[in-house]
Amino acid sequence: METQLSQLQQSNAAKLDEMRQTVDEKLQATLQARLGESFKQVAERLEQVHKGLGEMNTLAQGVGDLKHLLTNVKTRGMFGEAQLASLLEQVLTPEQYAVQVATRPGDKNRVDFAIRLPGRSDSGLPVWLPIDAKFPNEDYERLLEAQGRADPVQAELCAKALETRIKLEAKSIAEKYLEPPHTTDFAVMFLPTEGLYAEVLRRPGLMETLQRDHRVTLAGPTNLMAMLNALQMGFRTLALEKRSSEVWQVLGAVKTEFGKFGDVLDKVRNQTQTVLNTLDQAQTRSNVMNRALRQVDALPESETQALLPGSEH
Numbered sequence: 449m450e451t452q453l454s455q456l457q458q459s460n461a462a463k464l465d466e467m468r469q470t471v472d473e474k475l476q477a478t479l480q481a482r483l484g485e486s487f488k489q490v491a492e493r494l495e496q497v498h499k500g501l502g503e504m505n506t507l508a509q510g511v512g513d514l515k516h517l518l519t520n521v522k523t524r525g526m527f528g529e530a531q532l533a534s535l536l537e538q539v540l541t542p543e544q545y546a547v548q549v550a551t552r553p554g555d556k557n558r559v560d561f562a563i564r565l566p567g568r569s570d571s572g573l574p575v576w577l578p579i580d581a582k583f584p585n586e587d588y589e590r591l592l593e594a595q596g597r598a599d600p601v602q603a604e605l606c607a608k609a610l611e612t613r614i615k616l617e618a619k620s621i622a623e624k625y626l627e628p629p630h631t632t633d634f635a636v637m638f639l640p641t642e643g644l645y646a647e648v649l650r651r652p653g654l655m656e657t658l659q660r661d662h663r664v665t666l667a668g669p670t671n672l673m674a675m676l677n678a679l680q681m682g683f684r685t686l687a688l689e690k691r692s693s694e695v696w697q698v699l700g701a702v703k704t705e706f707g708k709f710g711d712v713l714d715k716v717r718n719q720t721q722t723v724l725n726t727l728d729q730a731q732t733r734s735n736v737m738n739r740a741l742r743q744v745d746a747l748p749e750s751e752t753q754a755l756l757p758g759s760e761h
Contacts, residue, residue, distance in 0.1 A: 533547070539673065545562065551627060560579065562625075564576065578626065584614070587609050588610060588644050588647065621637060622663055635663065636672070638667050641668070
């Protein structure tokens, strides 16, 4: 019995060692597979993060390039003019506005764009509505930096500087481009970004001051589009009125011609009535002759041809 128990213990120990080894191998293989898969996923995520950082770096570099580009006054002006030109092209036809227009007779100053309004004079010359693009980017950037630092004092100073700049630009527009009756009695200052337009509108009484003192109204991209659509509807109304006037003139001419046509019809009717009366008289005479010849015997056809050659039809 002791020998059998010893053998059984040894056999159990061997089987336990075998089972332990098998379990260890399987656990190690599973752990390595799971760890390998996890590290692979982590590596992929890190690669995506690295790629995203590269894209962000490229984007930041592009923003820096754009900022550097807009620091150039001439380039910034071209940006505002290009955006203004795009809005005008979307709404108006090429005949309804012009580029680089000398709105004041004998003056060399030329406004960026001017809308051609119908003139009231007999000469047919148009009345121009000047629209000039302005982009005071430096003052606006200083204001944004002060707001980003949560510095209310500096932000107010920058906002006042921006307000002063806008007033100077409005005064310049009024002096260079307004000349009623060759132009409208007001001009439009276009601010190419909604953020800049919103900051200018936040200044208390600035819009009213510009309209009262300089006859200049402000416009951002959105409300300029609304203004242009309203003008386009006005142009269509004027075109309809012009067309209706032309149609009315044509109807008047047709009425005159129709009166003449009535006179001609009366003459034709009178002439026709005369012909009918003549025919009636001929018919009456024919009836009288038929009654007078009723007692006369008709001759044979051969004798008729002999007496009246060529009477056969």
